[in-house]
Amino acid sequence: MCGIVAYIGRQDAAPILMEGLHRLEYRGYDSAGLAVVRGAALRLYKTQGKVRNLEHLLPQGLKGSPGIAHTRWATHGEPSDRNAHPHTDAASRYAIVHNGIIENAAALRAQLTAQGVEFRSDTDSEVLAHLIAAMPADTLEKAVRAALQLVTGAYGIAVVDAERPEALVVARQGSPVILGVGDREMFVASDAAALVRHTQSVVHLDDGEIAVVRADGFETSTLEGGPTVKVPLVLEWQAEALGKGDFAHFMHKEIAEQPEAIRRTLSGRLEPRFQTTHLGGLEMAARELLEVRRIKILGCGSAYIAGCIGAQLIEQLARIPAHAEPASEFRYRNPVIEPDTLYVAVSQSGETFDTLAAVQEVTRKGGRALGVVNAVGSTIARACGRGIYLHAGPEIAVVSTKTFTCTAVAFALLAIHLGRLRDLSTGHGERLVAALEALPDQVAAILANDAAIEPIARSIAGYHDVYFVGRAAGYAVAMEGALKLKEVSYQHAEAYPASELKHGPLALIDPQTPTVVVLPRDELFAKNVSTIEEIRARRGPIYLVTQPGPLAVAVDGLLEVPSSEPELDPILLNIPLQLLAYRVALARGTEIDQPRNLAKSVTVE
């Protein structure tokens, strides 16, 4: 979604803010802006469109500090120059950047208008700038604190006061704010990606916290005024991980990084000696884990689909009933929370609002949640307090690739761990541990075969609608394949359980509607081959993602992956479908890293 960056220190803020905005652009990108303080005045620039539009607008060598900046993904008010952030009060003394939604903005706007305030944008955020200016307070901190008392909704904000440039004030309620601690300079961002070039030492604000940030340090307190103590966390990300390297797109780079990313997810977690896995962050004793009767996995988008693969793994290997559900649905249906159910929240960013709300619903009702999360120290990770970090490294492309794979790997680790506490045999555990060790090289082998995908991608690029079918865990692979394709190629792509094809979608199969069939060589192989025959009989083009071996049916394209242990096969079968989506999007000339209308981290409802 929207991104915030702020800086205070001895350097000029503008270059640091611009660099940070470029890093955050993947979160939301219909407009961008910045404000710096120079000589007791604000210098403010904002524009619709990409960060590079803002770059063109800035004067050469713009001086001043502190400064705040923003990339916007419109919620209130269309994308336009006037709705871009920062927003200021009437006297242009205070400037604010805001992520989130102020729910009582309409009422506050009406009150302020009645008092003679003239609004210059359609945003809810501008209300805050006027409120801050209207507060009788002798410090920026007091003014912001008083203004926030009047506001309901979600916010991550950064505010500067042109007349008091010695500090900037930030606050958080439901939308992330992270402080970066430098050497006599401080950075602020809504996402660690904007900080890592400058510092590895970060502090995550909690909901209901305010921070006064000066060049030489910061103080945090609650909205009510009680001081809070924050211990900085050391980021493990390296700045190089945030560049595209030799790749044309982040999506391609992140697909290619998967062998390394999987190695990091596995690192220190395999215990071949006991044919099991070790997960230090679970913080649940064996006895507690044995009491788990059901597992419910919650996530959104690809995180949800990775959860579907996770549920299958857990059910197969640990024989615990497990089920994945979109977190967005779960939180709204007043779910029954059971004490012997373990709830698992899956999120790359650790900031997805619906997933966080689902965790809060679970814990509020006394349930236990653990996180499968990539971003260390993120809101969902902290809300769960325990879980499995992916360590996949930063994922910048909006669509998830390496974190999808690493989430499935993390679930394999969890399933083996739970299984070995129950009935999973030493022999089976041993085979699975060995198969996980082999996984990075197998993924590398699939990636090396990228060229085989090119002609298939070119033919799929020519169609309007594409079906993806599979059975059991193969269906989850089909779901992710379809999601990936529609996100980056803008084609209508739909996943269906192969068994359900004849109950509806078969009516749509004709020579213009291709089907991608996920065909592992498992006990359902013959059934899937029958499905292929049914499609063939309607002259539907067929593309397979399968494993080596004899095949008695004619197909239009074949993508092969090596075999793993059957339970882990879905992880490998998904990889060519990522490359397929990427190559189809290339062929269709769509915007790959930042698909239209989508954002990497959806921090609003």
Ligand code: G6P
């Ligand atoms: C958005 C992104 C998806 C992502 C989902 C969940 O919808 O476009 O690619 O899978 O959010 O994100 P999370 O950070 O919670 O995994």
